[in-house]
Amino acid sequence: MYVHVPPEEIEPRSLAIIDAEVPEPRPFAGAQWAVARRMVHTTADFDLLNHIRFHPDAVRAGMDALRAGADIVTDTRMALSGIPARRLTPLGCAARCLMDEPRVAARAKAEGVTRAWAAVDEVMDGGGADIFVIGNAPTALYRLLDRVTLGARPPKLIVGMPVGFVNAAESKELLLAQEAIPFIAVAGRKGGSNLAASVVNALLILAAG
DSSP, X not given: OOOOOOHHHHHHHHHHHHHHHSOSSOSSOHHHHHHHHHHHHHHTOGGGGGTEEEXXXXXXXXXXXXXXXXXEEESSHHHHHTSOHHHHGGGTOEEEEOTTOHHHHHHHHHHTOOHHHHHHHHHHHTTOOSEEEEXXXXXXXXXXXXXXXXXXXXXXXXXXXXXXXXXXXXXXHHHHHOOSSOEEEEOSSOOOHHHHHXXXXXXXXXXXX
16 A cells, blocks of 8 residues: 655655665675665665675775765766766766767767767876766776776776676676776676666765765
């Protein structure tokens, strides 16, 4: 039977349910749990807790970058739309996605690569970004790691959770194998733009105190 819940109570009640269904000792604690819990809240998928991976410095690096007014790049418009201005603006942060830019499409066609790959090249050619949010395109994650290896400015945090069956798990294996760049990732095939956006939202809430 449907039970009316006041709108302002829905999210707190949902988070409380997650806390109750994942009793202590939990797989993550403190700020890491705040991020992981929001990922579960976004997907209603408790199995995610078996696949989430945190670089030891990831949450701190993400919060520091956001408090310094981070430049955030997403690999999809969907992820971009999931990061609201009401959370970005108070911290002086900005988010952008280059996937629909004509120059990105032209570059992808000329070079025979995906638009996600070309978009990363455009960002890195322009000086890079503080946080990369990759929830859909394995080629974006591959190219980002490649460009950093070739000497481009590394981001302060990678939210790396491309979803799918072709190169998704493999691209994340490369991310997890390196230690130089802080990351929050989902190992294996799971991921998605909404999930990646939820991580940024959790970090924005933490950074805002």
